[in-house]
Amino acid sequence: MPIRILLVEDTPVNMYVLQRVLxxxxxxxxxxxxxxxxxxKAEKEKPDVVLMDMRLPDISGYEAVxxxxxxxxxxxIIAVTADALPGDREWCLNLGCIDYFSKPIRYRDVIQAVxxxxxxxxxxxxxxx
Amino acid sequence: MIMDTATAKKLYxxxxxxxxxxxxxxxxxxxxLDYLEIPRREQNRLIIALSELxxxxxxxxxxxxxxxxxxxxxxxxxxxxxxxxxxxGIPHLNEILQGAYRFPPGRGLGILSAKRLLDxxxxxxxxxxxxxxxGRIQVGHLNxxxxxxxxxxxxxxxxxxxxxxxxxxxxxxxxEQLIEQLxxxxxxxxxxxxxxxxxxxxxxxxxxRANQMKSAFLANMSHELRTPLxxxxxxxxxxxxxxxxxxxxxxxxxxxxxxxxxxxxxxxxNDILDLSRIEAGRVRIEKRWTDLPKVVEEAIKSxxxxxxxxAIKLHLVVSKTFPKVYTDEARVRQILLNLLSNSxxxxxxxxxxxxxxxxRDGDQEIFVSVQDTGIGIAQKNLVYIFEPxxxxxxxxxxxxxxxxxxxxxxxxxxxLMGGRIWANSEVGRGSTFTFTLPMAEANINTKIHxx
Numbered sequence: 001m002p003i004r005i006l007l008v009e010d011t012p013v014n015m016y017v018l019q020r021v022l023x024x025x026x027x028x029x030x031x032x033x034x035x036x037x038x039x040x041k042a043e044k045e046k047p048d049v050v051l052m053d054m055r056l057p058d059i060s061g062y063e064a065v066x067x068x069x070x071x072x073x074x075x076x077i078i079a080v081t082a083d084a085l086p087g088d089r090e091w092c093l094n095l096g097c098i099d100y101f102s103k104p105i106r107y108r109d110v111i112q113a114v115x116x117x118x119x120x121x122x123x124x125x126x127x128x129x
Numbered sequence: 130m131i132m133d134t135a136t137a138k139k140l141y142x143x144x145x146x147x148x149x150x151x152x153x154x155x156x157x158x159x160x161x162l163d164y165l166e167i168p169r170r171e172q173n174r175l176i177i178a179l180s181e182l183x184x185x186x187x188x189x190x191x192x193x194x195x196x197x198x199x200x201x202x203x204x205x206x207x208x209x210x211x212x213x214x215x216x217x218g219i220p221h222l223n224e225i226l227q228g229a230y231r232f233p234p235g236r237g238l239g240i241l242s243a244k245r246l247l248d249x250x251x252x253x254x255x256x257x258x259x260x261x262x263x264g265r266i267q268v269g270h271l272n273x274x275x276x277x278x279x280x281x282x283x284x285x286x287x288x289x290x291x292x293x294x295x296x297x298x299x300x301x302x303x304x305e306q307l308i309e310q311l312x313x314x315x316x317x318x319x320x321x322x323x324x325x326x327x328x329x330x331x332x333x334x335x336x337x338r339a340n341q342m343k344s345a346f347l348a349n350m351s352h353e354l355r356t357p358l359x360x361x362x363x364x365x366x367x368x369x370x371x372x373x374x375x376x377x378x379x380x381x382x383x384x385x386x387x388x389x390x391x392x393x394x395x396x397x398x399n400d401i402l403d404l405s406r407i408e409a410g411r412v413r414i415e416k417r418w419t420d421l422p423k424v425v426e427e428a429i430k431s432x433x434x435x436x437x438x439x440a441i442k443l444h445l446v447v448s449k450t451f452p453k454v455y456t457d458e459a460r461v462r463q464i465l466l467n468l469l470s471n472s473x474x475x476x477x478x479x480x481x482x483x484x485x486x487x488x489r490d491g492d493q494e495i496f497v498s499v500q501d502t503g504i505g506i507a508q509k510n511l512v513y514i515f516e517p518x519x520x521x522x523x524x525x526x527x528x529x530x531x532x533x534x535x536x537x538x539x540x541x542x543x544x545l546m547g548g549r550i551w552a553n554s555e556v557g558r559g560s561t562f563t564f565t566l567p568m569a570e571a572n573i574n575t576k577i578h579x580x
Contacts, residue, residue: 013364014359014360017359017360017364017367018363020367020372055352082351082353083352084352085347103359104358104391105359106366107366
């Protein structure tokens with residue numbers, strides 16, 4: 001089964017770019033363009049990882065992360081955001097994001113992070129099994 | 130006539146003047162009567178009577194003369210007085226003394242009550258010449274020993290030194306008024322200070338609101354610039370990675386240009402944010418004991434790939450026993466990287482040398498200089514290079530790229546750490562940028578310590 005990514009992004013061009021490189025990588029991409037859609041699809045589509053833009057048109061990515069954490073505590077969320085001032089990284093990680101990338105991103109770094117996070121998860125479940 | 134009595138002994142004379150002085154006169158009379166141990170009841174009668182008469186004197190004649198005497202030859206000792214003035218006289222005095230004068234109401238009542246309080250009383254007035262009043266009051270007791278010359282002299286001495294109560298009262302009142310006035314002034318001043326503080330508070334609030342707005346603006350600007358930049362750079366990368374097919378050589382060159390422009394834009398955004406944050410006082414200097422040569426070596430290492438492309442050699446010149454320096458390592462690194470990349474940018478070939486020097490005698494600063502063999506800067510431009518966006522005329526800026534903010538940021542950071550920065554240059558031979566770092570107290574004391 002391919003790795004399933006929930007891609008949350010409200011800017012159409014950025015959505016196009018990211019889904020293009022993720023699909024090219026062989027990932028299964030589920031798209032959401034606002035926070036509520038992200039929460040709905042996270043519950044329904046059972047993604048392996050969420051790539052989360054932090055500024056969204058309805059609820060903020062920060063709220064969405066908090067809600068997702070309550071509903072799906074084991075779902076890894078990677079912040080991919082244009083909030084890139086000092087303190088923004090810490091803010092996202094404190095909120096419960098497992099990793100943080102500031103735009104402009106190097107998408108290969110983000111793809112590497114997805115692999116790294118899923119490998120860690122698989123290693124843990126192998127130990128537990 | 131009472132005053133004709135040969136045995137009357139004069140005690141004291143005093144002048145009766147302004148209304149305000151009546152209290153002092155009363156007080157002196159009281160002192161004399163006390164001195165003679167005259168019982169209080171009789172003292173009071175005499176003093177009240179005299180007060181009324183003196184008030185009269187002041188009213189009709191403005192001033193007069195009072196003489197107090199004693200008689201000790203009768204069955205009972207007595208105190209007598211004579212009160213005279215050179216005023217215009219009191220009209221209708223005889224009717225007043227007989228209690229027959231009715232108009233205007235209240236006129237002459239003082240004289241009548243004085244008459245009633247005294248055992249004997251006579252009063253004469255001559256129109257245009259003056260008025261005289263005599264009175265006598267018998268007293269139950271009188272200390273006759275006090276009447277000899279020695280004692281009387283002592284009494285006079287005492288009376289002459291008796292402080293003028295009215296003067297004291299006046300001076301007290303003046304002081305009180307002064308204090309009141311000072312209090313008023315103080316309260317006005319206080320109000321002013323309070324208003325000033327309120328103003329400062331308001332200004333502070335305004336200022337911090339403005340600062341917050343500026344911060345929010347910068348954060349939003351940064352976000353809004355990064356979002357499309359993300360698209361540009363990631364799309365370029367998609368093309369370079371040939372995810373959707375191959376590129377011609379020319380297309381690859383074009384995409385490379387898009388990427389370079391995007392990177393340049395990103396640097397500009399980062400520099401503007403840096404500068405704004407420094408200027409807004411949001412950059413904190415965090416000093417720690419720092420191995421400066423190591424920081425320089427790391428900076429050289431990270432700039433080396435750029436230098437290698439142009440065959441520029443990078444060196445560090447430093448003594449083997451360089452002490453640890455108490456400074457902000459991250460900021461020093463930022464400054465060094467800025468200066469080094471600047472030097473690489475403006476040096477077509479040759480070498481770049483970083484020199485660390487310890488303070489010479491008397492100095493309390495460490496010198497860090499970056500010297501290159503580049504194109505140099507004309508003397509007239511040296512003063513401008515640390516100003517924001519003042520990259521020397523447009524030609525080199527276009528040719529060499531860069532935001533024009535790097536040196537500005539360096540200057541701000543150096544000054545934030547308490548140092549100075551300047552440049553020396555010769556066109557065609559190269560430039561030397563030098564900045565200083567203040568020595569910490571501990572540094573100065575130990576001068577050079579291990580490692």
